[in-house]
Amino acid sequence: SALPAAHPLASGLTSSSPLVRALRGDRPERLPVWFMRQAGRSLPEYRALRVSTKMLDACLDPELSSEITLQPVRRHHVDAGIFFSDIVVPVKLAGVGVDIVPGRGPVLESPIRTAADVARLGALDPAALAPISEGVARTVAELGETPLIGFAGAPFTLAAYLVEGGPSKDHIRARTLMHSDPETWEALMTWAADTTGAFLRAQVLAGASAAQLFDSWVGSLSLADYTAHVAPWSARALSSVADLGVPRIHFGVGSGEVLAAMRDVGTDAVGVDWRIPLDEASRRLGGNTPVQGNIDPALLQAPWPVLEAHVRDVVERGKAAPAHVLNLGHGVNPDTDPDVLSRIVELAHGL
Ligand code: 1CP
Numbered sequence: 001s002a003l004p005a006a007h008p009l010a011s012g013l014t015s016s017s018p019l020v021r022a023l024r025g026d027r028p029e030r031l032p033v034w035f036m037r038q039a040g041r042s043l044p045e046y047r048a049l050r051v052s053t054k055m056l057d058a059c060l061d062p063e064l065s066s067e068i069t070l071q072p073v074r075r076h077h078v079d080a081g082i083f084f085s086d087i088v089v090p091v092k093l094a095g096v097g098v099d100i101v102p103g104r105g106p107v108l109e110s111p112i113r114t115a116a117d118v119a120r121l122g123a124l125d126p127a128a129l130a131p132i133s134e135g136v137a138r139t140v141a142e143l144g145e146t147p148l149i150g151f152a153g154a155p156f157t158l159a160a161y162l163v164e165g166g167p168s169k170d171h172i173r174a175r176t177l178m179h180s181d182p183e184t185w186e187a188l189m190t191w192a193a194d195t196t197g198a199f200l201r202a203q204v205l206a207g208a209s210a211a212q213l214f215d216s217w218v219g220s221l222s223l224a225d226y227t228a229h230v231a232p233w234s235a236r237a238l239s240s241v242a243d244l245g246v247p248r249i250h251f252g253v254g255s256g257e258v259l260a261a262m263r264d265v266g267t268d269a270v271g272v273d274w275r276i277p278l279d280e281a282s283r284r285l286g287g288n289t290p291v292q293g294n295i296d297p298a299l300l301q302a303p304w305p306v307l308e309a310h311v312r313d314v315v316e317r318g319k320a321a322p323a324h325v326l327n328l329g330h331g332v333n334p335d336t337d338p339d340v341l342s343r344i345v346e347l348a349h350g351l
Contacts, residue, residue: 002243007207008140009246014147014209019080022323023210023247023269025290031315031324032079033348034149035341036251036271037331038072039084042338045071055100056092059085065135070142076342077349079325080147080210083136083203087153087214088161090199094124096162104167111165113177115184124195132199133206140207147210149249150203154215155192155233162188171220178229189233197240204241211241212249212271215262216330219254219273226258235265242266249292253330259284274298274329277313279320290323295344297328300336304343311344315351 003010014020018032040046046068050058058064068084088106092098097109112118140148156174161167163174178185200211213234221230238248250262251271263270263285270289272281274296281291295314299307311326318324326348332341 003245004205007205008143008147009209013145017079017145017147017209019147019149019325020209020247022325023249023290025268025323027323030079031326031348031351033326033345034078034080034082035072035076035328035332036082038076038078038082038341039068040332041334042332042336042341043071043075044338045075055086055102056089056098059089060131062131062135062138065131066138066142069135069139069148072338072341073143073146075338076345078345080149081139081143082149082151082212083139083208085132085135085151087151087158087196089132090124090129090152090195091158091162093128093199094195095122098161101166106161107166108162111173112162112188113173115181115187118184118187118191121188121191124198126198126202129198129202133202136203136206136208148203148208149210149212150200150208151212151214152196152200152203152237154213154218154230154250154252155189155196155237156221156230157215157217158192158196159185159188160217160220162192171217175220175225178225182229185229189230190236193233193236194240197237200237201240201244204244204246208246210247210249211238212251213238213267215250215252215255218252218258218262221258223257223261226261231261231265234262238266249325251292256281256284260286263289269323269325271327272329278317278324282321285321287320288322290325291318291321292325292327294329295327297330297333297336300328300333300340304340307340307344308347311347312351315348 250267272293
Protein backbone atom coordinates (compact mmCIF):
# COMPACT_ATOMS: atom_id res chain seq x y z
CA SER A 1 0.00 0.00 0.00
CA ALA A 2 0.98 3.64 -0.42
CA LEU A 3 0.80 4.41 3.31
CA PRO A 4 3.87 6.01 4.91
CA ALA A 5 5.97 3.38 6.76
CA ALA A 6 5.33 5.08 10.12
CA HIS A 7 1.54 4.96 9.66
CA PRO A 8 -0.04 2.96 12.55
CA LEU A 9 -1.58 0.45 10.13
CA ALA A 10 1.59 0.05 8.04
CA SER A 11 3.85 -0.24 11.10
CA GLY A 12 1.61 -2.95 12.61
CA LEU A 13 0.48 -0.88 15.61
CA THR A 14 -3.24 -1.11 14.74
CA SER A 15 -3.32 -3.92 12.18
CA SER A 16 -4.32 -6.59 14.73
CA SER A 17 -6.73 -4.36 16.63
CA PRO A 18 -10.24 -5.84 17.03
CA LEU A 19 -11.70 -3.05 14.84
CA VAL A 20 -9.37 -3.53 11.88
CA ARG A 21 -9.63 -7.31 12.09
CA ALA A 22 -13.44 -7.26 12.17
CA LEU A 23 -13.66 -4.81 9.27
CA ARG A 24 -11.45 -7.20 7.31
CA GLY A 25 -13.92 -10.03 7.95
CA ASP A 26 -12.40 -11.66 11.00
CA ARG A 27 -13.94 -12.47 14.40
CA PRO A 28 -11.46 -11.24 17.02
CA GLU A 29 -11.78 -12.47 20.64
CA ARG A 30 -13.07 -9.08 21.72
CA LEU A 31 -16.13 -7.68 19.95
CA PRO A 32 -15.08 -4.19 18.80
CA VAL A 33 -17.39 -1.35 19.77
CA TRP A 34 -17.46 2.40 19.12
CA PHE A 35 -20.28 4.93 18.82
CA MET A 36 -21.15 7.31 16.04
CA ARG A 37 -21.07 10.83 17.56
CA GLN A 38 -19.23 9.51 20.60
CA ALA A 39 -17.30 12.80 20.67
CA GLY A 40 -19.38 15.85 21.37
CA ARG A 41 -22.46 17.00 23.10
CA SER A 42 -23.20 14.03 25.38
CA LEU A 43 -19.89 14.68 27.20
CA PRO A 44 -19.60 17.41 29.88
CA GLU A 45 -15.84 17.62 29.21
CA TYR A 46 -16.63 18.43 25.55
CA ARG A 47 -19.13 21.13 26.45
CA ALA A 48 -16.56 22.65 28.80
CA LEU A 49 -13.91 22.78 26.06
CA ARG A 50 -16.30 24.25 23.51
CA VAL A 51 -17.80 27.16 25.57
CA SER A 52 -15.83 29.90 23.84
CA THR A 53 -15.09 28.26 20.47
CA LYS A 54 -17.42 27.96 17.49
CA MET A 55 -17.89 24.48 16.06
CA LEU A 56 -15.98 24.98 12.81
CA ASP A 57 -13.18 26.88 14.59
CA ALA A 58 -12.83 23.90 16.95
CA CYS A 59 -12.59 21.57 13.93
CA LEU A 60 -9.74 23.66 12.49
CA ASP A 61 -7.75 23.85 15.74
CA PRO A 62 -5.56 20.72 15.79
CA GLU A 63 -5.03 20.81 19.55
CA LEU A 64 -8.78 21.04 20.22
CA SER A 65 -9.90 18.53 17.56
CA SER A 66 -7.37 16.04 18.88
CA GLU A 67 -8.35 16.50 22.53
CA ILE A 68 -12.08 16.20 21.73
CA THR A 69 -11.42 13.03 19.70
CA LEU A 70 -9.55 11.48 22.64
CA GLN A 71 -12.14 12.32 25.34
CA PRO A 72 -14.59 9.48 24.62
CA VAL A 73 -11.78 6.96 24.12
CA ARG A 74 -10.41 7.69 27.59
CA ARG A 75 -13.84 7.72 29.19
CA HIS A 76 -15.55 4.74 27.51
CA HIS A 77 -12.60 2.51 26.48
CA VAL A 78 -14.10 2.14 23.02
CA ASP A 79 -12.15 0.20 20.36
CA ALA A 80 -11.71 3.21 18.09
CA GLY A 81 -11.62 6.97 18.05
CA ILE A 82 -13.46 8.87 15.34
CA PHE A 83 -11.80 12.10 14.33
CA PHE A 84 -13.67 15.13 15.64
CA SER A 85 -14.64 17.19 12.62
CA ASP A 86 -17.72 17.62 10.47
CA ILE A 87 -18.82 16.63 6.99
CA VAL A 88 -18.94 20.31 5.91
CA VAL A 89 -15.34 21.05 6.95
CA PRO A 90 -13.89 20.31 3.46
CA VAL A 91 -16.71 22.40 1.93
CA LYS A 92 -15.63 25.35 4.06
CA LEU A 93 -11.95 24.73 3.28
CA ALA A 94 -12.82 24.86 -0.43
CA GLY A 95 -14.05 28.41 0.12
CA VAL A 96 -17.82 27.92 0.36
CA GLY A 97 -19.62 30.13 2.90
CA VAL A 98 -20.95 27.66 5.47
CA ASP A 99 -21.42 27.79 9.21
CA ILE A 100 -22.63 25.31 11.81
CA VAL A 101 -25.46 26.97 13.66
CA PRO A 102 -25.99 25.71 17.24
CA GLY A 103 -29.18 23.69 17.56
CA ARG A 104 -29.59 23.53 13.79
CA GLY A 105 -26.58 22.22 11.89
CA PRO A 106 -24.76 23.30 8.72
CA VAL A 107 -26.20 26.40 7.02
CA LEU A 108 -24.95 27.83 3.70
CA GLU A 109 -24.56 31.57 3.00
CA SER A 110 -26.26 30.90 -0.32
CA PRO A 111 -27.54 27.56 -1.63
CA ILE A 112 -25.94 25.93 -4.70
CA ARG A 113 -28.76 25.30 -7.17
CA THR A 114 -27.84 26.39 -10.69
CA ALA A 115 -25.15 25.54 -13.24
CA ALA A 116 -23.60 28.97 -12.52
CA ASP A 117 -23.56 28.24 -8.74
CA VAL A 118 -21.75 24.95 -9.37
CA ALA A 119 -19.30 26.56 -11.83
CA ARG A 120 -18.26 29.01 -9.10
CA LEU A 121 -17.25 26.19 -6.70
CA GLY A 122 -13.47 26.15 -6.38
CA ALA A 123 -11.15 23.19 -6.01
CA LEU A 124 -9.97 22.33 -2.50
CA ASP A 125 -6.31 23.36 -2.17
CA PRO A 126 -4.54 20.41 -0.46
CA ALA A 127 -2.59 22.91 1.68
CA ALA A 128 -5.88 23.99 3.28
CA LEU A 129 -6.15 20.51 4.82
CA ALA A 130 -3.06 21.06 7.02
CA PRO A 131 -5.08 21.61 10.26
CA ILE A 132 -6.86 18.31 9.61
CA SER A 133 -3.64 16.37 8.97
CA GLU A 134 -2.09 17.91 12.06
CA GLY A 135 -5.12 17.13 14.23
CA VAL A 136 -5.06 13.51 13.07
CA ALA A 137 -1.29 13.17 13.59
CA ARG A 138 -1.57 14.51 17.16
CA THR A 139 -4.47 12.14 17.86
CA VAL A 140 -2.84 8.94 16.62
CA ALA A 141 0.32 9.77 18.56
CA GLU A 142 -1.80 9.53 21.73
CA LEU A 143 -4.02 6.61 20.67
CA GLY A 144 -1.24 4.04 20.30
CA GLU A 145 -2.78 0.66 19.45
CA THR A 146 -6.33 2.03 19.34
CA PRO A 147 -7.20 2.80 15.72
CA LEU A 148 -8.53 6.17 14.61
CA ILE A 149 -11.39 6.22 12.11
CA GLY A 150 -11.30 9.01 9.54
CA PHE A 151 -14.60 10.01 7.97
CA ALA A 152 -16.27 12.10 5.33
CA GLY A 153 -19.77 12.87 4.17
CA ALA A 154 -20.96 11.06 1.05
CA PRO A 155 -21.60 13.27 -1.99
CA PHE A 156 -25.39 12.92 -1.76
CA THR A 157 -25.58 13.92 1.92
CA LEU A 158 -23.31 16.89 1.19
CA ALA A 159 -25.35 17.83 -1.88
CA ALA A 160 -28.50 17.68 0.25
CA TYR A 161 -27.06 20.49 2.44
CA LEU A 162 -25.58 22.44 -0.49
CA VAL A 163 -28.75 22.48 -2.59
CA GLU A 164 -31.17 22.99 0.29
CA GLY A 165 -28.93 25.57 1.97
CA GLY A 166 -29.26 23.83 5.33
CA PRO A 167 -30.88 20.90 7.13
CA SER A 168 -34.10 19.71 5.50
CA LYS A 169 -36.56 16.92 6.01
CA ASP A 170 -36.97 15.23 2.65
CA HIS A 171 -34.14 16.82 0.63
CA ILE A 172 -36.75 17.61 -2.01
CA ARG A 173 -34.74 20.27 -3.87
CA ALA A 174 -31.75 17.98 -4.19
CA ARG A 175 -33.91 15.08 -5.36
CA THR A 176 -35.64 17.36 -7.88
CA LEU A 177 -32.34 18.70 -9.25
CA MET A 178 -31.00 15.24 -10.16
CA HIS A 179 -33.99 14.83 -12.49
CA SER A 180 -34.64 18.38 -13.68
CA ASP A 181 -31.02 19.27 -14.48
CA PRO A 182 -28.88 16.09 -14.50
CA GLU A 183 -25.88 17.91 -15.95
CA THR A 184 -25.73 20.40 -13.09
CA TRP A 185 -26.38 17.57 -10.64
CA GLU A 186 -23.46 15.54 -12.00
CA ALA A 187 -21.13 18.54 -11.90
CA LEU A 188 -22.13 19.19 -8.27
CA MET A 189 -21.71 15.52 -7.31
CA THR A 190 -18.29 15.38 -8.99
CA TRP A 191 -17.15 18.44 -7.03
CA ALA A 192 -18.57 17.00 -3.79
CA ALA A 193 -16.93 13.59 -4.38
CA ASP A 194 -13.51 15.11 -5.05
CA THR A 195 -13.72 17.58 -2.16
CA THR A 196 -14.92 15.03 0.41
CA GLY A 197 -12.51 12.42 -1.01
CA ALA A 198 -9.54 14.75 -0.46
CA PHE A 199 -10.66 15.30 3.16
CA LEU A 200 -10.90 11.53 3.73
CA ARG A 201 -7.54 10.81 2.08
CA ALA A 202 -5.80 13.49 4.18
CA GLN A 203 -7.04 11.83 7.40
CA VAL A 204 -5.89 8.39 6.29
CA LEU A 205 -2.47 9.58 5.15
CA ALA A 206 -2.01 11.41 8.47
CA GLY A 207 -2.70 8.23 10.48
CA ALA A 208 -6.33 7.05 10.41
CA SER A 209 -6.52 3.22 10.27
CA ALA A 210 -10.06 3.01 8.84
CA ALA A 211 -12.32 5.29 6.82
CA GLN A 212 -16.09 5.75 7.09
CA LEU A 213 -18.28 7.41 4.49
CA PHE A 214 -21.50 8.80 6.01
CA ASP A 215 -24.46 8.90 3.63
CA SER A 216 -26.83 9.93 6.40
CA TRP A 217 -29.68 11.06 4.15
CA VAL A 218 -29.57 8.21 1.60
CA GLY A 219 -32.87 6.92 3.03
CA SER A 220 -34.78 9.57 1.09
CA LEU A 221 -33.80 7.92 -2.24
CA SER A 222 -35.33 5.13 -4.29
CA LEU A 223 -32.98 2.35 -5.34
CA ALA A 224 -33.27 3.53 -8.96
CA ASP A 225 -32.27 7.10 -8.08
CA TYR A 226 -29.47 5.85 -5.85
CA THR A 227 -28.03 3.66 -8.57
CA ALA A 228 -28.28 6.24 -11.37
CA HIS A 229 -27.66 9.57 -9.62
CA VAL A 230 -25.65 8.83 -6.47
CA ALA A 231 -23.71 5.53 -6.43
CA PRO A 232 -21.09 6.48 -9.08
CA TRP A 233 -20.03 9.48 -7.00
CA SER A 234 -19.97 7.56 -3.70
CA ALA A 235 -17.69 5.13 -5.52
CA ARG A 236 -15.56 8.07 -6.63
CA ALA A 237 -15.30 9.40 -3.05
CA LEU A 238 -14.38 5.98 -1.62
CA SER A 239 -11.86 5.39 -4.38
CA SER A 240 -9.84 8.30 -2.94
CA VAL A 241 -8.46 5.90 -0.32
CA ALA A 242 -8.62 2.62 -2.27
CA ASP A 243 -4.86 2.51 -2.95
CA LEU A 244 -4.05 3.00 0.76
CA GLY A 245 -5.41 -0.37 1.92
CA VAL A 246 -7.33 0.90 4.97
CA PRO A 247 -10.64 -0.85 5.69
CA ARG A 248 -13.64 1.17 4.58
CA ILE A 249 -17.12 1.43 6.15
CA HIS A 250 -20.12 2.80 4.28
CA PHE A 251 -22.98 3.96 6.50
CA GLY A 252 -26.47 5.23 5.75
CA VAL A 253 -29.70 5.95 7.63
CA GLY A 254 -32.92 4.40 6.34
CA SER A 255 -30.77 2.42 3.92
CA GLY A 256 -32.67 -0.89 3.94
CA GLU A 257 -33.62 -0.59 0.26
CA VAL A 258 -30.11 0.35 -0.89
CA LEU A 259 -27.87 -1.75 1.39
CA ALA A 260 -26.44 -3.99 -1.32
CA ALA A 261 -26.01 -1.05 -3.70
CA MET A 262 -24.08 0.78 -0.97
CA ARG A 263 -21.80 -2.22 -0.57
CA ASP A 264 -21.28 -2.41 -4.32
CA VAL A 265 -19.73 1.07 -4.57
CA GLY A 266 -16.58 -0.36 -2.97
CA THR A 267 -16.42 -0.88 0.80
CA ASP A 268 -15.28 -3.53 3.26
CA ALA A 269 -18.13 -3.16 5.74
CA VAL A 270 -21.64 -1.70 5.73
CA GLY A 271 -23.04 0.36 8.62
CA VAL A 272 -26.71 -0.42 9.28
CA ASP A 273 -29.26 1.77 11.05
CA TRP A 274 -31.72 0.45 13.69
CA ARG A 275 -34.63 -0.16 11.31
CA ILE A 276 -33.62 -3.63 10.14
CA PRO A 277 -32.09 -6.35 12.32
CA LEU A 278 -28.50 -7.30 11.47
CA ASP A 279 -29.39 -10.86 10.43
CA GLU A 280 -31.82 -9.44 7.87
CA ALA A 281 -29.25 -6.84 6.78
CA SER A 282 -26.68 -9.58 6.30
CA ARG A 283 -29.18 -11.60 4.25
CA ARG A 284 -29.79 -8.57 2.01
CA LEU A 285 -26.02 -8.23 1.63
CA GLY A 286 -25.65 -11.83 0.50
CA GLY A 287 -24.00 -13.06 3.71
CA ASN A 288 -20.39 -12.11 2.90
CA THR A 289 -20.10 -8.53 4.12
CA PRO A 290 -19.01 -7.45 7.62
CA VAL A 291 -21.68 -5.29 9.26
CA GLN A 292 -21.56 -2.44 11.75
CA GLY A 293 -24.41 -1.38 14.05
CA ASN A 294 -27.17 -1.14 15.08
CA ILE A 295 -28.28 -0.37 18.65
CA ASP A 296 -31.35 1.88 18.53
CA PRO A 297 -30.19 5.27 19.93
CA ALA A 298 -33.67 5.71 21.45
CA LEU A 299 -32.98 2.78 23.79
CA LEU A 300 -30.00 4.60 25.32
CA GLN A 301 -32.61 6.39 27.47
CA ALA A 302 -34.47 3.17 28.40
CA PRO A 303 -33.98 1.31 31.73
CA TRP A 304 -30.71 -0.66 31.69
CA PRO A 305 -32.32 -4.16 31.63
CA VAL A 306 -34.27 -3.16 28.50
CA LEU A 307 -31.17 -1.73 26.83
CA GLU A 308 -29.02 -4.70 27.88
CA ALA A 309 -31.49 -7.17 26.34
CA HIS A 310 -31.50 -5.10 23.14
CA VAL A 311 -27.67 -4.98 22.95
CA ARG A 312 -27.47 -8.75 23.47
CA ASP A 313 -30.04 -9.25 20.69
CA VAL A 314 -28.03 -7.00 18.34
CA VAL A 315 -24.88 -9.02 19.08
CA GLU A 316 -26.70 -12.35 18.51
CA ARG A 317 -28.11 -11.20 15.18
CA GLY A 318 -24.71 -9.83 14.19
CA LYS A 319 -23.45 -13.43 14.25
CA ALA A 320 -25.32 -14.00 10.96
CA ALA A 321 -22.68 -11.83 9.26
CA PRO A 322 -19.06 -12.90 8.75
CA ALA A 323 -17.93 -10.15 11.14
CA HIS A 324 -19.49 -7.46 13.30
CA VAL A 325 -18.50 -4.09 14.75
CA LEU A 326 -20.94 -3.08 17.48
CA ASN A 327 -22.20 0.50 17.17
CA LEU A 328 -25.41 2.50 17.25
CA GLY A 329 -27.84 2.67 14.34
CA HIS A 330 -27.18 6.44 14.24
CA GLY A 331 -25.42 9.02 16.39
CA VAL A 332 -25.46 9.46 20.16
CA ASN A 333 -28.25 11.82 21.17
CA PRO A 334 -26.96 14.85 23.19
CA ASP A 335 -29.28 13.93 26.11
CA THR A 336 -27.64 10.52 26.53
CA ASP A 337 -26.10 9.75 29.93
CA PRO A 338 -22.47 8.99 28.99
CA ASP A 339 -22.26 6.32 31.72
CA VAL A 340 -24.71 4.26 29.68
CA LEU A 341 -22.24 4.22 26.77
CA SER A 342 -19.43 3.08 29.08
CA ARG A 343 -21.69 0.31 30.37
CA ILE A 344 -22.40 -0.94 26.83
CA VAL A 345 -18.65 -1.13 26.13
CA GLU A 346 -18.13 -3.14 29.34
CA LEU A 347 -20.97 -5.48 28.40
CA ALA A 348 -19.68 -5.99 24.84
CA HIS A 349 -16.15 -6.67 26.02
CA GLY A 350 -17.41 -9.25 28.52
CA LEU A 351 -19.41 -11.25 25.97
O1 1CP B 1 -22.21 22.69 18.80
C1 1CP B 1 -21.94 21.48 18.59
O2 1CP B 1 -21.47 20.77 19.48
C2 1CP B 1 -22.18 21.02 17.19
C3 1CP B 1 -22.74 19.66 17.11
C4 1CP B 1 -21.93 18.85 16.11
C5 1CP B 1 -20.91 17.94 16.39
C6 1CP B 1 -20.38 17.54 17.74
C7 1CP B 1 -22.08 18.94 14.71
C8 1CP B 1 -22.99 19.84 13.97
N1 1CP B 1 -21.15 18.08 14.15
C9 1CP B 1 -20.42 17.46 15.14
C10 1CP B 1 -19.30 16.51 14.98
C11 1CP B 1 -19.41 15.45 13.97
N2 1CP B 1 -20.20 15.51 12.87
C12 1CP B 1 -18.66 14.24 13.95
C13 1CP B 1 -17.52 13.86 14.85
C14 1CP B 1 -17.93 13.41 16.20
C15 1CP B 1 -18.20 11.94 16.40
O3 1CP B 1 -18.79 11.27 15.54
O4 1CP B 1 -17.83 11.43 17.47
C16 1CP B 1 -19.10 13.53 12.84
C17 1CP B 1 -18.66 12.14 12.40
C18 1CP B 1 -20.05 14.32 12.17
C19 1CP B 1 -20.64 13.97 10.89
C20 1CP B 1 -21.89 14.64 10.45
N3 1CP B 1 -22.21 15.95 10.48
C21 1CP B 1 -22.93 13.95 9.79
C22 1CP B 1 -22.91 12.48 9.47
C23 1CP B 1 -23.24 11.68 10.69
C24 1CP B 1 -24.66 11.74 11.16
O5 1CP B 1 -24.87 12.08 12.32
O6 1CP B 1 -25.57 11.42 10.36
C25 1CP B 1 -23.93 14.87 9.48
C26 1CP B 1 -25.24 14.59 8.77
C27 1CP B 1 -23.47 16.14 9.90
C28 1CP B 1 -24.15 17.43 9.75
C29 1CP B 1 -24.36 18.07 11.07
N4 1CP B 1 -23.36 18.70 11.76
C30 1CP B 1 -23.83 19.15 12.96
C31 1CP B 1 -25.21 18.80 13.04
C32 1CP B 1 -26.12 19.13 14.18
C33 1CP B 1 -25.52 18.10 11.87
C34 1CP B 1 -26.87 17.47 11.50
C35 1CP B 1 -27.86 18.51 11.07
C36 1CP B 1 -29.09 17.91 10.40
O7 1CP B 1 -29.90 17.29 11.12
O8 1CP B 1 -29.24 18.03 9.18
